[in-house]
Amino acid sequence: MNKKVFIFVLIVIGGLLGMGSSLIISEVVHVTGNAEFCGSCHSMEPMAKTFKLDTHGGNNRHGFVAECADCHLPHDSVLGYMIDKTAHGINDVFVETFTDVDEIDWIARRENRDEFVYSSGCLSCHQGLLDKTEAENPKSLQTHAHYKKQLEKGDPIQCVSCHVTVGHAGQLRTELNKLKPEFSFSDSTESH
Amino acid sequence: MNKKVFIFVLIVIGGLLGMGSSLIISEVVHVTGNAEFCGSCHSMEPMAKTFKLDTHGGNNRHGFVAECADCHLPHDSVLGYMIDKTAHGINDVFVETFTDVDEIDWIARRENRDEFVYSSGCLSCHQGLLDKTEAENPKSLQTHAHYKKQLEKGDPIQCVSCHVTVGHAGQLRTELNKLKPEFSFSDSTESH
Amino acid sequence: MKYLLLIMSAIVAIVSFSSVTIAEEKEPELAELMAEYQLRPHHRKLKFECVMCHEGDDPEEYEPLETENCLTCHGSRQKVADRLKFMDENHTNPHNSFHDGLDLDCYECHAEHEEPANLCQECHTTDNWMNEVP
């Protein structure tokens, strides 16, 4: 065989393998992004449980269910999504396998919720939300206008900066307290 | 260079090219699946216009917007999705470019809506719908149980078999009639 | 113990036999009924059984439907009318007509188990402004 043809054939074979594995990867990404999968790890049980109580977890008229990855991965570009998905995958498997996940202070971590929930995720479903001109609660028009203004100013806030309890029905802190109580309640006698 | 190493390197290069192009393809798939893109073709204007009047097109409290491809492509597997997307892409570009799209009898085609709307698409958002045990309209529990039974019997019906006007606010036929009226209304005198 | 088992088996056998008989008897009866009371094509396509519209177990006691029964699936008179909005302009929307507005009952035209009748055609020639009643 001519050498150039040989090189071409090999690259085509590699290319097909690459595209084939991309297909498999995207199936895997698809299957490993929902509450069923994520909640199967011990450390994610409180998150999965409270998710199911939430509108986003199926507690709504429409039987609509979002997936964990819809909120907890960035949706700006496929590349960014894949990079974050990979990083999370590696991190989570490592942490779950080799460290004591019961040591994680999830309650304290809630302070950094801005870093774990991506507005690009929110907005890829709620595409029309920021352009609404009427709302059941008119206050939302004002606050969403504020979001847009801050974004334009280059000093953005995040959706979860305000929607602090979204996705877990406002019950995540309570659920986490069952595992690791914030308070001892040991002395509630009156002091004066 | 050793020949085996050479072959390996070439296949790896091909593989990376294949995965890279898959990323680009999935970006393209992403960008070409919404009403903005689809509605930019002349023949899809009535569909895009009526979509925007529908719950699925943003006419709801949540600013939620679905994409054309969410309903009009199968969601059983990534491979199936990609095959259909490719076939539609080729077909649509060909038909739009080389044939007279004004000749298409969309009103008649509505009869075959079962073939253009995929229940797997509906159910990939409305994941919990068929398992609901209470509903504002209890009739829906009965009809959705019927859907499940037919599916189990291997004699399925489709979501759009009943939800005939979904996605286009029940206005698609009216919108299509503006372009090509079904009736001449030429003689409405009383006959007897 | 042996006898007990024997007796129980006998009971089970009799019960299963009789239920098979009932099922076998009921099946053709139901099939017969469904052949007599056929559905219109758009509903037949959905593979509905009688109980999707009629309440109760005894077909003898099935009642004709009221408009309100139809609307449990079809939504509302307004929704049904809106689907034919393009006919409003010429006042020929049968679901929002010149004469009756939204106040026409479904069964005036849509007979499910027999050929439907077009009420408009009692007085009008509808060829140019209406399809056949589905």
Next chain:
Amino acid sequence: MKYLLLIMSAIVAIVSFSSVTIAEEKEPELAELMAEYQLRPHHRKLKFECVMCHEGDDPEEYEPLETENCLTCHGSRQKVADRLKFMDENHTNPHNSFHDGLDLDCYECHAEHEEPANLCQECHTTDNWMNEVP
């Protein structure tokens, strides 16, 4: 025509100048006010301006907020209470307390422009059953 143009330009100039002056005067005034009436950290993070909570253009006329104003964002007394449901068991949920149930007004504890006060601490040592008021 020439004179008309000249006069109009003059008017435009004066108007723009005075509005610039007002804006320039207002900016530092607003900054001063916002420095005086600081927000609590959880609200400061959201980069709110005065008008997010207070109505009208004139800061002189801003009123203290009522609980109902807070709830336009925070939903309802029940929703706020539910977020601390884990405190219910020991009857220490400040938003659904032993004494007041859901009927405690926000400003009893949450003063936005000054250090917040913990009403419970008037009578109780809360170290073991409550965080600081945010």
